[in-house]
Amino acid sequence: MLVVVCVKQVPDTTQVQIDPVTNTLIREGVPFIVNPYDTHAVEQALRFKDRFGCRVAAISMGPPNAEATLRKALAQGVDRAVLLSDRTFGGADTLATSKVLAAAIEKLAQEEEVGVVICGKQTIDGDTAQVGPGIATRLNFSQLTLVDRVDDLDISGKKIRVSRKLEGRHEHVEAPLPVLLTVVRELNRPRYPTVAMRLDSADAQVEVWDNKVLQLDVNSIGLKGSPTWVSRIFSPERAKGEMLGDGVHDPEGAAQLLIDKMLEKDLLAL
Amino acid sequence: MMPQTAIFTTLLVASLLFFCWSVYRRFSLVLYGQPEQRLDQPGRRLAEMFLYAFAQLRVLKKPFGLNHFVIFWSFMILALANGEFLVNGVFPSVSLALLPDGVHRVLLIAFDVVSLLTLVAIALSFVRRLVVRPPHLDSLYVKGRSPEAFLILSFIALLMLAYFGLHGSLVALGTENDPAAMPISSLVGAGLAAHPSMISTVYVVSWWLHALVLFAFICFLPHSKHMHILTAIPNCYFGALTWPATQPREKFEKGAVYGVGTVERFTWKDLFDSFTCTECGRCQAACPATNTGKPLNPRQIVHAIKTNLLENSHALREGRSGTLPLIGAEGEGTNTEEAIWSCTTCGACMEACPVLIEQMPKIVKMRRHLVETESRFPEELLNLFENMEQRSNPWGIAPGERAKWVSTLPVKPFVAGETEYLLYVGCAGSFDSRAKQVTVALATVLNAAGVSWGILGKDEKCCGDSLRRLGNEYLFEKMALENVELFRERGVTKVITLCPHCLTTLKNDYRQYGLELEVVHQSELIAELIRSGRIKLDKKDGSFGRIAYHDPCYLGRHNDIFDAPRTLVQSATGSAAVEAERTGRNSFCCGAGGGRMWMEEFTGERVNHARVDELLAQKPDTICVACPYCMTMMEDGLKDKGAGQVRVKDVVEVLAEGLLRKNA
Ligand SMILES: Cc1cc2nc3c(=O)[nH]c(=O)nc-3n(C[C@H](O)[C@H](O)[C@@H](O)COP(=O)(O)OP(=O)(O)OC[C@H]3O[C@@H](n4cnc5c(N)ncnc54)[C@H](O)[C@@H]3O)c2cc1C
Ligand code: SF4
Ligand code: SF4
Numbered sequence: 001m002l003v004v005v006c007v008k009q010v011p012d013t014t015q016v017q018i019d020p021v022t023n024t025l026i027r028e029g030v031p032f033i034v035n036p037y038d039t040h041a042v043e044q045a046l047r048f049k050d051r052f053g054c055r056v057a058a059i060s061m062g063p064p065n066a067e068a069t070l071r072k073a074l075a076q077g078v079d080r081a082v083l084l085s086d087r088t089f090g091g092a093d094t095l096a097t098s099k100v101l102a103a104a105i106e107k108l109a110q111e112e113e114v115g116v117v118i119c120g121k122q123t124i125d126g127d128t129a130q131v132g133p134g135i136a137t138r139l140n141f142s143q144l145t146l147v148d149r150v151d152d153l154d155i156s157g158k159k160i161r162v163s164r165k166l167e168g169r170h171e172h173v174e175a176p177l178p179v180l181l182t183v184v185r186e187l188n189r190p191r192y193p194t195v196a197m198r199l200d201s202a203d204a205q206v207e208v209w210d211n212k213v214l215q216l217d218v219n220s221i222g223l224k225g226s227p228t229w230v231s232r233i234f235s236p237e238r239a240k241g242e243m244l245g246d247g248v249h250d251p252e253g254a255a256q257l258l259i260d261k262m263l264e265k266d267l268l269a270l
Numbered sequence: 271m272m273p274q275t276a277i278f279t280t281l282l283v284a285s286l287l288f289f290c291w292s293v294y295r296r297f298s299l300v301l302y303g304q305p306e307q308r309l310d311q312p313g314r315r316l317a318e319m320f321l322y323a324f325a326q327l328r329v330l331k332k333p334f335g336l337n338h339f340v341i342f343w344s345f346m347i348l349a350l351a352n353g354e355f356l357v358n359g360v361f362p363s364v365s366l367a368l369l370p371d372g373v374h375r376v377l378l379i380a381f382d383v384v385s386l387l388t389l390v391a392i393a394l395s396f397v398r399r400l401v402v403r404p405p406h407l408d409s410l411y412v413k414g415r416s417p418e419a420f421l422i423l424s425f426i427a428l429l430m431l432a433y434f435g436l437h438g439s440l441v442a443l444g445t446e447n448d449p450a451a452m453p454i455s456s457l458v459g460a461g462l463a464a465h466p467s468m469i470s471t472v473y474v475v476s477w478w479l480h481a482l483v484l485f486a487f488i489c490f491l492p493h494s495k496h497m498h499i500l501t502a503i504p505n506c507y508f509g510a511l512t513w514p515a516t517q518p519r520e521k522f523e524k525g526a527v528y529g530v531g532t533v534e535r536f537t538w539k540d541l542f543d544s545f546t547c548t549e550c551g552r553c554q555a556a557c558p559a560t561n562t563g564k565p566l567n568p569r570q571i572v573h574a575i576k577t578n579l580l581e582n583s584h585a586l587r588e589g590r591s592g593t594l595p596l597i598g599a600e601g602e603g604t605n606t607e608e609a610i611w612s613c614t615t616c617g618a619c620m621e622a623c624p625v626l627i628e629q630m631p632k633i634v635k636m637r638r639h640l641v642e643t644e645s646r647f648p649e650e651l652l653n654l655f656e657n658m659e660q661r662s663n664p665w666g667i668a669p670g671e672r673a674k675w676v677s678t679l680p681v682k683p684f685v686a687g688e689t690e691y692l693l694y695v696g697c698a699g700s701f702d703s704r705a706k707q708v709t710v711a712l713a714t715v716l717n718a719a720g721v722s723w724g725i726l727g728k729d730e731k732c733c734g735d736s737l738r739r740l741g742n743e744y745l746f747e748k749m750a751l752e753n754v755e756l757f758r759e760r761g762v763t764k765v766i767t768l769c770p771h772c773l774t775t776l777k778n779d780y781r782q783y784g785l786e787l788e789v790v791h792q793s794e795l796i797a798e799l800i801r802s803g804r805i806k807l808d809k810k811d812g813s814f815g816r817i818a819y820h821d822p823c824y825l826g827r828h829n830d831i832f833d834a835p836r837t838l839v840q841s842a843t844g845s846a847a848v849e850a851e852r853t854g855r856n857s858f859c860c861g862a863g864g865g866r867m868w869m870e871e872f873t874g875e876r877v878n879h880a881r882v883d884e885l886l887a888q889k890p891d892t893i894c895v896a897c898p899y900c901m902t903m904m905e906d907g908l909k910d911k912g913a914g915q916v917r918v919k920d921v922v923e924v925l926a927e928g929l930l931r932k933n934a
Binding site: 031194196 | 522523524528641642643644645647649652655660661668744
């Protein structure tokens, strides 16, 4: 059985600023990182590999430099890495992105049955959380989002049991395979690659698939296949914060007020 | 041949054979270690050997060391007497009496007096172990009151008693050829003369006692901690010539093994160290981890290596790794992971060791194995490693914010040819809000003194200190290479650092990458500016009250900078800083070194609490530091101890405020 993880290269958003004039992201000089949620997805796939001996493939759609992201997954121990890169894939929204990713998974499935696909809960740049569900729908896989614990994977019985982290509660669910999971950070602690794995991954091959391989209708992918387009990006004006109490003479009282307010607005996870 | 001579010769030959076999068995194990160059600079090595092995410089640093000094030199002198005894036992006609009378006489006096001194020293050792019982003599697996310790002490005492019995009876028999040269033996002889019937019995018993104890000693020696009698002298010869014992580089290539996960992965010198340990416990008494109840004890690390090597020797000889794990659950011969992660790399153990054992680098080598081969380390470090790799600073703050501290100051970028010094601000000085104030103070002082300096701004990268001490050598190497390249590209030759960790990394570690920089700590440069009159402080600033100075390990012990920061305090305030009980070379760590800054402290007392208590005992109004990590640890410690009224200042802040007041 093959486990497929979807990883996306994202700009390190702590370092992204918005150009106030053009209202676009200033991406210049901003380093790229692996979407943080996806590192947990990779870890989960590797745990399946450790436990059941299944093979793991990592796929990513992006420009050629997104190879670095896949290399990192290789260093952590995935068996195969495929970069989906083609000019025609560019400018995709979530619809077009999930179409390409789903097509790639179907292609992988021709060689080996795909039992589980794992995505991050969302990305830190697009933040839509739509790609995972989009893939599941296209492939007609069971769809388990926001997974924070995997209780059991029964490969021969073809089912999986997980816990989903919802607002204020957990849901324990079981679903038949094949399944797509989207995962949250609480799920696990990603492994740190050993030096040997890093060195090995340096010459491991990242396969690159373009549209000649996937053979998708160019009007259904990339910018052309994307009904959504971003008209403007801006930082919201922040209204001046409300003053709470007197911080000079009664810091404890002010702190208490602040905590009460935060509880009231459900900003503290208790 | 007389039957006595025949028995003696047989026993001697047997003991010597057993001795040689034992020594061979042990020393051949050392050869299973990895290669390491310790033969360069023979002149310097001889000098070190003389100072530490023969002059016992380190041994004498503790009051009771004098006792050992006496025993050591008695041993050296009595080696002649014992040599004579052994040769004479085999060839009764050969003895030191064949030497010219004058020389022989001096030797006899020496033997007699020294034997008495040894007896006294041994008696004191008994008292120390039985009555005084210093706690650092006990470790988990080796006790101060062990049978082995008493056996050896008894051997030596018996040897001395036998010596006096032997020569006393010879004096009483009138066959000693120069009794006037043997005051103590003569006294014994006079005593024996009162019981003429016993004299010959005493002679025979003493002679055999002397012989048998000597044989037993020869046989036992290589199997005990007294093996150090054989190894300590060469160990001082092979000692590290660079301080700190900067961790060696690793070769990153396919199929290579990183760090030390099994005992034979240590170098031969590491293994030799373990055979040299005297179990004196001085390192354990100095270690901040041991002192605050952590499972780390540097002495035990060394002991574990020896035990592990011996336990696994059978397998090693067959070309396998042994079954007793080097790293694993608590047990003799095994180091726990918690112990390995508890080290602050403060170097106090190495400073204390009388026989120049290098404990700390062994710990770092095991960390390398854990990080690089096993990928096993405390959870908190994952974040640190990722932050370092992705954002080149431990906090993971956006690199673009590195130069934000300059917002209030006119600061120039470093330009080779135009600027003399690069101010390498470092991560703390750039990102930590408290340390940023120190950076501003330093900039103010440098400007006031007219120093030509500049910064790399957002191009500056982390030096990688924490990574190297934590055993993440792979990532350290990556960052070191980037920095070396950057410094070369920018034409940097002279560097000022704010932080002692940057100092040591740029100055000592980067040398391994072929980069020779002139690196000074801010306090050194400023002390020099004061000396040369470029900074003048006529009005002394008393507003800091009583100042206690805390020596940062990486400034003091690791880089020998003790006076400069004190000069700053003295010049700014007009009075010398008060000293904590453990100070200078023997200073006690704040708890943040060796990457401990980024880890939680779960076991025992917090190291910074212990240090803050010690400093508070001096009733200071201000605690002065010269390191941003020490700053954090002291401030946190004071807060926890409810001593918020005591301020923590970097020495350069004290000076800067003095300058500002003067200009105001
Ligand atoms: C600022 C900004 C705003 C945008 N707004 C919109 C918008 O409003 N509507 C819209 O449709 N598009 C939008 N886009 C484009 C869109 O975000 C991405 O291009 C889209 O392809 C992926 O969606 P996401 O990043 O939100 O992924 P999410 O759906 O949040 O990602 C979930 C998971 O899907 C997987 N995944 C996502 N993308 C990839 C990939 N390329 N390769 C491999 N795995 C992947 C990962 O496992 C990821 O964790 C926006 C982009 C930006 C930068
Ligand atoms: S370096 Fe310091 S903390 Fe580490 S073992 Fe030695 S004395 Fe203890
Ligand atoms: S390592 Fe050195 S200081 Fe520590 S017990 Fe052994 S000999 Fe003494």
